[in-house]
Amino acid sequence: MAVDVVKLNHLLVIARTGSFSRAADELGITQPALSRSVASLELRYGFRIFDRGPGGVSPTAVGAMVLADAQALIRDSSILEHNLRLYGRGEAGKVSFGMGPLIGSLLLPGLSVHLLGQRPQLQLRCAIKTVEALLRDLLSDAVEVVFCAGRLTPAPEIIIERLGVVRLGIIARAGHPLASKPSPRIADLAAYPFASAVELGSQELPGRGGALICDNYELLRMVTLRGDAVWFSSPQVVVEDLAEGRLIEIPVVDMPFQQTEVSMVRLKGRTSSPAAKSLMAYVAERLANDATVPKRRTRAARP
Known part of the structure; x- marks a missing residue:
């Protein structure tokens, strides 16, 4: 049988108030019910937890160790309860x-x-x-x-x-030679280094020359900004660069795939x-x- 956390809490309230009657009032139960709760633990484990006297109750030597362990367990139980609620809300x-x-x-x-x-x-x-x-x-x-x-x-x-x-497209730096070319085509890209996160075959982008294949988009962006590479990417990745004119999109008329x-x-x-x-x-x-x-x-x- 597992330890009853409710009964352990009863022990902590009794120790804090120093009285069965005050503890029962705080817990909202009758004093006989609280006494039975403590007696059941003492009977189950075979030792007295509290000494009763005219001045109230005080923990025994073993009872003091039980209270310390109970306090730690109740604290951990409260943390678990809190975390479970956060987990349930995805927080x-x-x-x-x-x-x-x-x-x-x-x-x-x-x-x-x-x-x-x-x-x-x-x-x-x-x-x-x-x-x-x-x-x-x-x-x-x-x-x-x-x-x-x-x-x-x-x-x-x-x-x-x-x-x-x-959406996909061909990205280049502002002032790139292809920017002034009317209706650029796929074949025109072959004159410039190609940058991409994936390796494309000749059937997809025929006639291209050298290339940098890298899955680091920030590195591909820097290479494109600093040279004449044409970058196969999405305009959505470089929205600010496009809006501020650092990068441009080359309108390739025969682009085989656009999204x-x-x-x-x-x-x-x-x-x-x-x-x-x-x-x-x-x-x-x-x-x-x-x-x-x-x-x-x-x-x-x-x-």
Whole structure:
């Protein structure tokens, strides 16, 4: 039989008030009921917890040790109760999730500020990896949910939910030679280094030359700003740079693909934690309502 936390609390109130009658009044029970509560513990464990006398009650030597342990247990029980309520509301605990490089660069800063602002006790653990690596993490329970771009192959173990699309384009620095070229085409990109988070085949972007393939979007941004590289990315990742004229979008007329699907992937048969549900709701809402993509800008802003 487990220790009754209610009875332990009875002991603490008796010790604090020094009286069975005052403790019973505070607890809202009768004095005989309180006496039976203490007597049941003493009978069960075979020792007296309190000495009774004309001046009130006082703990025995063993009783004093019981009270110290009971106080620690009650405190821990209160902390657990508090944490359980936070977990139930998704306001504490830990949530592990995965994002592809594009989705992470696009959504993670805002997601972190939003969730941690509302739930400062929540721990977010995000893995930024390729789709293949993220799906392995999902199947091994290393992450609870995955957000990634591109088409996914259905599998019996997972649930794939399409959340929306992200627009794609060719990004370059302000003043890039292609900015002044009328109706640039894919073939025109071959004269410049190519930057991307994914390696594209010749069928997707034919005729291109050298390339930097890197899943660090900040590094790709810096390379694009400082040289003549053309960056295959999403304008939504560099909204401020486009708005302020540091970067421009090259309007390639024969661009083979202009958007990519964004999906959320979970394991079948698993109940999502409240924190994960909050995370998923934010991502879905952001993708559904994101209206921050600027119009294509082909020339640098005038100083």
